[in-house]
Amino acid sequence: MRKSLIFFLKIGILVAAAVWLAQRPGRVTIEWLDHVAEMPVGIAAILVLLAAWIAATLGRAWRILRNGPGALGRRRHASRREGGFRALAQGWVAATAGDADIATRSAKAAEKLLREPSLTLPLSARAAELRGDESAAAGYYKVMLDKPATELAARRVLLTQAQDRGDRAAALEHARRALELRPKADWPAKALADLEAGGGNWLEADATLAKAQKVKALPKADAGHRRAALLIEEARQAHASGRPDSALQAAQAAFDMDPGRVPAASLLARLLAKAGKHAKATKVLEQAWRLSPHPDLARAWGDSAADQNPLSLVKRYEALLALKPGQADAHFALAEAAIAAKLWGVARSHLEKVREQAPTTRVYRRLADVARVEKGEGPETQAFQNQALSAAADPRWRCSSCGTSHSDWHAVCDECGSVDTITWPKLGRA
Ligand SMILES: [Zn+2]
Structure with a gap:
């Protein structure tokens, strides 16, 4: 709109100038050396305009000639990069969809157009994996390891591959290096701790997770849960190799990190009882029982008692049941204590409570035991035995x-x- 207005304005000015010149006739004479040129004013004006137009056109052509090659090159470069990024994006979409052919073609195109290996190597490696060319993929990952921008990505893939083929040494190397590169990422710490734990190096694994927890690579609860598992094994190992103090220390640390963890509480209670600290053992089990009642805790409850008299144990299990009235594992443990104390009626009534809640194999076995003592190998005992065989398995x-x-648990x-x-x-x- 604006352009056409200016165009019409220019035409208007030209027409006005032509009319003005036509109304004022005259001639222009140019003398140059021995030549004389004479013409009407109008023609002279047109010649001047023509000369100005030629000069302007020549100037423009000169500017294009002077800047032309660079600008052209820049345009070509930009369009190559655009094509390269498009190929890269298409390649990743194809790789995600598992299309090896398109991923490979796109990777090659992106390599050629972008000439930036740090951007295209991961796609080339993935495409090689998809078409099953393991040696080509390994070659790409090897190059990626040497480039700071791609090393971590290569380490992660190579770590998984080493774990899959059971190459512990290689997996450890990749995990350690990845952790060095990114101490605040969670996967290198988890992978390294798992590898250390897999080798039975519980304390090393715990130290790795403690460091990760410190730099907030792992949430506190997550790290605490994992560390508790490692420390339970450390405590077992220390106990088995005759280091009671280390065992107690590790078990206490595991329990403090995760008090609801059954193996931590039951081990700590047993170790405390062995060290003569029965009251403390009972406190640990009470705390764990409130969080997560479990048959292993119930067994530890009896085993860690100072007084192992059968009748005293029945009393002790009554106290456990009182912590969480109605709890099936407490009823079952109390029934077993009653059987040991020959209190058959008490045993049967608690077993009936268990049968209502969790009718699994163990309760029918014990009911059969009680029936055998009270009534011999009669039909009732046989019926319980049959039910034990057909009942749901114990967890x-x-x-x-x-x-x-x-x-x-391990x-x-x-x-x-x-x-x-x-x-x-x-x-x-x-
Ligand atoms: Zn498994």
Whole structure:
């Protein structure tokens, strides 16, 4: 709009000038050396305008010639980069979708157009993996290791690969270096601690997690939970190798970090009882029981008593039941104590309570035991025995990673090597 207005304005000025000149006729004479040129004023004006236009056009052409190659190069460079980034983005989309062909083609195009290995190497490596070319992928990762911008990414992939093929030494090297590069990232600390724990180096693993917790690479609760698992194993190891003080110290630390952790509380209570600190052992078990009642805690409750007289133990289990009235594991433990004290009626009434809440194998076995003593091998005993066979299995420790059942808790699953994955099933428990 504005441009056309200016154009019409220019035409108007030209027409006005032409009219003005036509109304004032005259001639222009130019004398130069021996030449004389004579023409009407109008023609002379047109010639002057023409000369001005030619001069302006020549000036513009000169400017384009002078700046042209650079500007052209810049434009070409920008369009190459744009194409390179487009190829890079398409390559990652294809790699995510598992399309090896497009990922490979895009990686090659991006490499050629961008010429920035730190941007394209990860895609080239991933594309090589997708098409199953492991040696090419390894080559790319090797180059990535030498570049500061890509080293951490390469370490992470190579760490996982080393773990998958069971190469502990290589995995440890990648995890240590990754932790050096990024002390505040959570995965290198977790991976290193898991590798150290897998090798039975509980204290090293604990120190790694403590450092990670300090720099806030891991949330306090998360680190505390994992560290408690490692310290329980450290305490067991110390106890088995005749270092009672170290064992007690590690078990106490594990319990302080995670008081609801059953293996920590039961181990600490047993170690305290062994050291003659029965009252303290009872306090530990009471605290843990309130947080998470469990058959292992119930057993430790009896084992850590100073007075092992069967009738005293029945009294002690009555106190445990009073902490959380109605709790099935307390009823069961009390029934077992009553059986040991030959209080058959008491045992049966508590077993009936367990049967209402959690009718699993163990309760029918004990009911059969009581019936056998009271009525011999009659039909009632036989019926309980049959029910024990057909009842739901008692809950056991189970690895959440591989699903294997374990009779005892361990920090590392001996079936799949996962760390801190053995848990007590929530279902089927009162
Ligand atoms: Zn497992």
